[in-house]
Amino acid sequence: MAREIERKFLLKNQDWKPLAFKQTHFAQGYLNDISDHKAKSSVRVRIEGEQANMNIKSLEIGLSRDEYEYSIPLEDAQKMLNTLTVGPVIEKIRYLVKHDSHTWEIDEFLGDNAGLVVAEVEMTSEADQVPIPDWAGREVTEVVRYYNISLSKYPFKEWNDDEKK
Amino acid sequence: MAREIERKFLLKNQDWKPLAFKQTHFAQGYLNDISDHKAKSSVRVRIEGEQANMNIKSLEIGLSRDEYEYSIPLEDAQKMLNTLTVGPVIEKIRYLVKHDSHTWEIDEFLGDNAGLVVAEVEMTSEADQVPIPDWAGREVTEVVRYYNISLSKYPFKEWNDDEKK
Numbered sequence: 001m002a003r004e005i006e007r008k009f010l011l012k013n014q015d016w017k018p019l020a021f022k023q024t025h026f027a028q029g030y031l032n033d034i035s036d037h038k039a040k041s042s043v044r045v046r047i048e049g050e051q052a053n054m055n056i057k058s059l060e061i062g063l064s065r066d067e068y069e070y071s072i073p074l075e076d077a078q079k080m081l082n083t084l085t086v087g088p089v090i091e092k093i094r095y096l097v098k099h100d101s102h103t104w105e106i107d108e109f110l111g112d113n114a115g116l117v118v119a120e121v122e123m124t125s126e127a128d129q130v131p132i133p134d135w136a137g138r139e140v141t142e143v144v145r146y147y148n149i150s151l152s153k154y155p156f157k158e159w160n161d162d163e164k165k
Numbered sequence: 166m167a168r169e170i171e172r173k174f175l176l177k178n179q180d181w182k183p184l185a186f187k188q189t190h191f192a193q194g195y196l197n198d199i200s201d202h203k204a205k206s207s208v209r210v211r212i213e214g215e216q217a218n219m220n221i222k223s224l225e226i227g228l229s230r231d232e233y234e235y236s237i238p239l240e241d242a243q244k245m246l247n248t249l250t251v252g253p254v255i256e257k258i259r260y261l262v263k264h265d266s267h268t269w270e271i272d273e274f275l276g277d278n279a280g281l282v283v284a285e286v287e288m289t290s291e292a293d294q295v296p297i298p299d300w301a302g303r304e305v306t307e308v309v310r311y312y313n314i315s316l317s318k319y320p321f322k323e324w325n326d327d328e329k330k
Contacts, residue, residue: 031197031205031206031221032196032197032198032204032208033197033198033201033203033204036198036203038201039197039198039251040196040248040250040251041196041245043196043208054219054235056196056245056249058248058249066244066248066249068237068241068245070219070235072235080206080221080233083223083231084205084206084221084223084231086204086205
């Protein structure tokens, strides 16, 4: 099993933006209430650029989780995210920025998380020494409220000033 | 808007069975809890013969309900119906039987509704005089517990003897 090792940072300024070589619009939401104890799966609609898909994943605890994914028309996904989701839609623009040999993913959130910008870099191992760019601010790798799953329950717009620092 | 006018009957005996010119296996279930007040859509998986689809329908009250339907692999549908449904799977074999100029659909239910067999005939108008075959028994057109939506909440196996008559 592959383990993701990532570091996550806030941004000091907008200096990274002219360096982006790609940007993609992301939006996703759930059609079912995944916090309901009856739910046996999550039913997620996701838009990634011009592509859209529907993803069904079993919620059982265990080694393997069944997952099904189907491409669907972009217009269908847009309409479903606008009208049928339970809970908030997470929406963001993901920018890719190269710094030395590492590609950084910078997520500029929209909607209920507008104002939040987070940079992530993946390491090849825990020993990997990632050169930190000048535009990277405080590291928040360990701060749970920045996780995607947290943002869907406790979005940035509800954070107090201390939490936003 | 087209309005379905159907009559529904129980069966007196098995005399209809040799007359069937087609039979198709149906199975369907929901991935979300459609009785939950948070649900904005129903997410249904259906198998019809060798075809399978996923159907998402908005639950809003009103003139138009949005509906999305996607073909999915039969094996995916079988696995989802076995492991991910909320509430019972409705399963039946539908037989088609011609009588005079009308085609009758006879549903032989399986699973929690095993033992229930219902014949339906569609009329072209309320004035349409449908010739009733000898094998058709008591008419149950107006009896709510025979509706599909009722069977998924109160299946045949839970009916008492009076209800089964």
